[in-house]
Amino acid sequence: MRNVVRMLGALLMVAALAGGAAAQGDPKAKLQALRPKDYPTQPIEFVVVYPAGGGMDVTARLLARYVEKYIDQRVVVVNRAGGAGLIGHTYLATQAKNDGYTVGILANPFWAEDELIRAKGKWTAKDLTPVGFINYDPVTWIVRTDGPFKDKAVKDIVATAKEKPGTVRIAIAPDGAFQFLAEGVEAATGAKFLKVPFQGGKPGVTALVGGHVDVATGFLAEYRGHLDAGQVRVVGVAARERSVFLPEAPTFNEALGAAPDLVFQAWRFATVPKGVPADRLRFLEAALDTAMHDRELVDEWRKLGVIMGARSLSAQETAAEMERFHQGHREFLTRTGRMGR
Numbered sequence: 001m002r003n004v005v006r007m008l009g010a011l012l013m014v015a016a017l018a019g020g021a022a023a024q025g026d027p028k029a030k031l032q033a034l035r036p037k038d039y040p041t042q043p044i045e046f047v048v049v050y051p052a053g054g055g056m057d058v059t060a061r062l063l064a065r066y067v068e069k070y071i072d073q074r075v076v077v078v079n080r081a082g083g084a085g086l087i088g089h090t091y092l093a094t095q096a097k098n099d100g101y102t103v104g105i106l107a108n109p110f111w112a113e114d115e116l117i118r119a120k121g122k123w124t125a126k127d128l129t130p131v132g133f134i135n136y137d138p139v140t141w142i143v144r145t146d147g148p149f150k151d152k153a154v155k156d157i158v159a160t161a162k163e164k165p166g167t168v169r170i171a172i173a174p175d176g177a178f179q180f181l182a183e184g185v186e187a188a189t190g191a192k193f194l195k196v197p198f199q200g201g202k203p204g205v206t207a208l209v210g211g212h213v214d215v216a217t218g219f220l221a222e223y224r225g226h227l228d229a230g231q232v233r234v235v236g237v238a239a240r241e242r243s244v245f246l247p248e249a250p251t252f253n254e255a256l257g258a259a260p261d262l263v264f265q266a267w268r269f270a271t272v273p274k275g276v277p278a279d280r281l282r283f284l285e286a287a288l289d290t291a292m293h294d295r296e297l298v299d300e301w302r303k304l305g306v307i308m309g310a311r312s313l314s315a316q317e318t319a320a321e322m323e324r325f326h327q328g329h330r331e332f333l334t335r336t337g338r339m340g341r
Contacts, residue, residue, distance in 0.1 A: 027290045028070050034286050035071075036279045039100055043074040047096070047104045049088025050200035051081045055219035057202075059134060059268055060105040062300050066291035071283075081199055084174050089114045093123035098273040100280035103131065107266040108322065110176050112329045117338060118175065125326060129281065130318040131270040132288045137306040138239035139177050139264040140249070141170075142216050142223055142232045144208060149215065154236045154255035157215060158191045165192035169213040171204025172197060177264040178204075178217040180336075181238050184262045185252065208232065219266060220245060220305035238264040245305035267325065269318055285315050 044067075046060045057079060064075035080088035088104075089111060096102040115125055141157075143149040149157055161168040172178040174197045182193055193215075198204040201218030208216035209231055216223070216232075220243075226232045234249040240263055242251060252262035270288055272281065291297060 031070050031286050031290050034283050036283060039280050039283065040071065040073045042101060043076045045102050046075055046077045047088060047092060047102060048077060048079050049081060049085040051202060052079050054200040054202040055221045055266065056105060056107060058221045058304065062297065063134065063291060066294050066297045067287050070290045071287050084176060084199060085110050086114050086118050090123065092273060093127040096273045098275035100272065100276045100284060102273065104271045106271055107268045108325045109329050112326050113176055116330055116333055125322065127274055128271040129274050129276060130315050130322055131272060131284050132315060133318050134268040134270060135301055135306040136265050136267045137219050138237050138243060139181055139217060140234050141236040142208065142234050145230055145233050147214060154252065158185065158189045161191035161193050166194045168215065169194045169196055170215040170217065171207055171213045172217050173200050181217065181262060181264045188256055224304065238262055
């Protein structure tokens, strides 16, 4: 994971440009100059592979609104959830049309995990063409402010899970970063959690608020309302440094010592099925670039607590970063015994 995190750190420097002006003159006029004569003539679908309300869904719906603003065409978000993302990933890689009307809003490490482990050779990353980087944010643990760990730290949760193995219920999404974080804490401390699977972070947050689990795993956008209402509290952030949006919450490395190196983050990007005509791909790339430079959208990202992508990364550059991510994650999966050497 270290190589992956270094890559994410480099992207932060690129993301700092997000508040700048999109271009000299009218950005919409510049975009329209790239518009193909025959595209788009119907709504574009943004496909999200997780349920409504989660971090991916929130990202897609916000981005769709601002892309619509510049392309004069509807952008509809479609949730193809199931199989912890595998159903939607498989649809995009093997079934979606390559006409430019289907855009996947995806995230690593989740896409990489499905490609490397669960796709079983039926599809690979080469079946999609990246359009651009969007944003990223770290995985976190939260607890209820009226629950059994209302005033406890990560080390206290771990102590309970060591003293009474299998009694601390933690919401995860299986075979992904949420599960890997829980397993990483177990491996580093000797704790044993009861891992309760959900189709993404938002359902797990709902279960936490309802008292059905003791700890939930998720991204800030998935529980921001509950946090602002004082219903939940963040106890740990799976990043190398504390989040500027959650300054009171320690990193897992802080909470448990330097050895674990527990860093798990979602790196979100837009992609299309391979074979989309070049002029349509260029227009989509420019449309994302224009929307991502909109100051109102930048403000929305900040409210959600995510790190913005400037879209100064071209589609080709995004593809190169994705390949580096896959190489780093392949090393992680091999090291943890999930992939053969």
